Structures are given as structure tokens and as C-alpha cells.
Amino acid sequence: MFITFEGPEGSGKTTQIRLLAEWLGKQGWGVVTTREPGGTRIGNGIRSLLLDVDHTEMTPRTETLLFNAARAQIVHEVIRPALQAGQIVLCDRFADSTLAYQGYGYGQDRAELGRLIRYATGGLTPDLTLYLDVHPEVGLVRKQSGAGQEWNRLDARTVAFHRAVQTGYAELIAAEPERWRVVESDLPEQAVHQAIVAVVAARLPVEAKERR
Ligand code: TYD
Numbered sequence: 001m002f003i004t005f006e007g008p009e010g011s012g013k014t015t016q017i018r019l020l021a022e023w024l025g026k027q028g029w030g031v032v033t034t035r036e037p038g039g040t041r042i043g044n045g046i047r048s049l050l051l052d053v054d055h056t057e058m059t060p061r062t063e064t065l066l067f068n069a070a071r072a073q074i075v076h077e078v079i080r081p082a083l084q085a086g087q088i089v090l091c092d093r094f095a096d097s098t099l100a101y102q103g104y105g106y107g108q109d110r111a112e113l114g115r116l117i118r119y120a121t122g123g124l125t126p127d128l129t130l131y132l133d134v135h136p137e138v139g140l141v142r143k144q145s146g147a148g149q150e151w152n153r154l155d156a157r158t159v160a161f162h163r164a165v166q167t168g169y170a171e172l173i174a175a176e177p178e179r180w181r182v183v184e185s186d187l188p189e190q191a192v193h194q195a196i197v198a199v200v201a202a203r204l205p206v207e208a209k210e211r212r
Contacts, residue, residue, distance in 0.1 A: 004094040007132035010139030011185050017090050019193045032082040035092035040077045043070040051152035060106040068120040075121050104168025105161050132185040
């Protein structure tokens with residue numbers, strides 16, 4: 001089962017993925033957690049290129065291709081093998097981030113992005129996508145004040161950009177309501193965790209667990 005996490009910066013995805021992985025582990029599931037961009041040696045190299053504050057000349061198209069290059073690698077190296085081994089994969093951001101950020105944020109053609117994403121992923125799509133819903137300004141403030149968080153090139157995008165991203169996510173959710181679940185994330189960590197557990201527990205493939 002392939003579960004992805006989406007949402008604005010500072011929505012607490014990283015913490016919630018860790019808590020869910022711990023919970024799934026206690027239930028006896030094999031879990032692999034990973035993140036985009038990154039998650040592989042090549043992906044981490046691409047991540048550095050993307051986040052480098054000196055790379056002010058990077059065009060949205062280059063950005064899109066780099067995100068998808070990292071994605072092709074992580075799908076091949078980490079996600080598909082884990083799914084084939086019957087593990088649950090939790091991924092911090094996936095293709096929806098490209099549609100929301102590069103598509104709605106930068107106004108790049110979404111049909112073209114869709115084709116590029118299919119090329120990068122070989123058509124792999126999440127079984128479930130959790131949207132951690134937090135007011136974008138609140139998220140940005142959280143991110144800026146986060147302990148040990150480095151300010152990076154992508155964080156320099158404007159509030160208007162982040163509003164467009166949020167609108168984009170709303171449209172993506174409306175287009176595929178079966179795949180998405182929205183989780184209110186302006187709440188305490190444990191309350192958000194319990195909401196996520198309730199959603200995931202209802203979707204776990206029971207037969208697959210019995211077969212393990
Ligand atoms: P990161 O530091 O991982 O932020 P977060 O904790 O919010 O996930 O940086 C990832 C940034 O890259 C984030 O601003 C979202 C952006 N992004 C895209 O613009 N397109 C993409 O395809 C992906 C995967 C991420």
C-alpha cells in the first residue's frame with residue numbers, strides 16, 4: 001500500500017509520518033518511509049541543486065525536470081521494490097506536489113506535467129493521499145521558527161504563490177475524492193495523529209496482512 005502526504009510547508013508532515021510509521025510498526029506492518037525530493041543518493045544530490053540559495057537563475061521548467069528526475073529514481077530504487085515486498089510505503093510529498101507547486105504555483109501546463117509525471121513514475125499512483133490542512137501563512141511561520149530548519153531557495157516563494165498552491169490542492173482533492181483524505185492539522189500533534197490512524201486503519205489491506 002502506497003500512502004503519500006501532501007500539504008503546505010509547516011503542516012507537520014514529517015512528524016506525522018514518523019508517528020504513523022511507529023503505529024504501523026506496532027501493528028506488525030513492514031513500513032518504509034521516504035521523502036521527495038530526496039530519498040536516494042541521486043535524489044539527495046538533486047535536492048541540493050533544487051534548494052541551493054545561490055541557484056537564483058533556475059527556471060520553473062528546470063525545477064520541474066529535477067523534481068521528476070528525483071522521482072523516477074525513488075520510484076525505481078525504493079518505492080516499487082518495497083511495494084512488491086508487501087510493505088507499506090509512506091512518502092513525504094509525491095507527484096501531487098509537482099501539480100500543486102509547478103502547475104498551480106508557477107502556472108505551468110498541467111496536462112504536460114501529467115505526461116511528465118507518468119513518464120517519471122511509470123504510472124505509479126498512491127492508494128491514499130493525506131492532505132495535512134494548515135493555513136499557509138501559519139505553516140510558513142511554523143517553518144520559519146522551526147528548530148534547526150534551514151531557510152532554502154524554495155522557501156523564498158511569495159505568499160501569493162502559496163495561496164495558488166493551496167487552491168491547486170483543493171482542485172486536485174475535488175477531482176479525486178476517493179484517493180484523498182483531508183486532515184485538519186492546526187490541532188495538537190496527537191490529535192492529528194489519531195485522525196490519521198483512523199483514516200489509515202480503515203484502508204489497510206486486511207488480506208495482505210494475513211498472507212504475510
Ligand atoms: P522540504 O524542505 O522538503 O519542505 P516540506 O517539509 O514542506 O516538504 O522542501 C520541499 C519543497 O519542494 C516544498 O516547498 C515543496 C516543493 N516541491 C515542489 O515544488 N515540487 C515537487 O514536485 C516536490 C516534491 C516538492
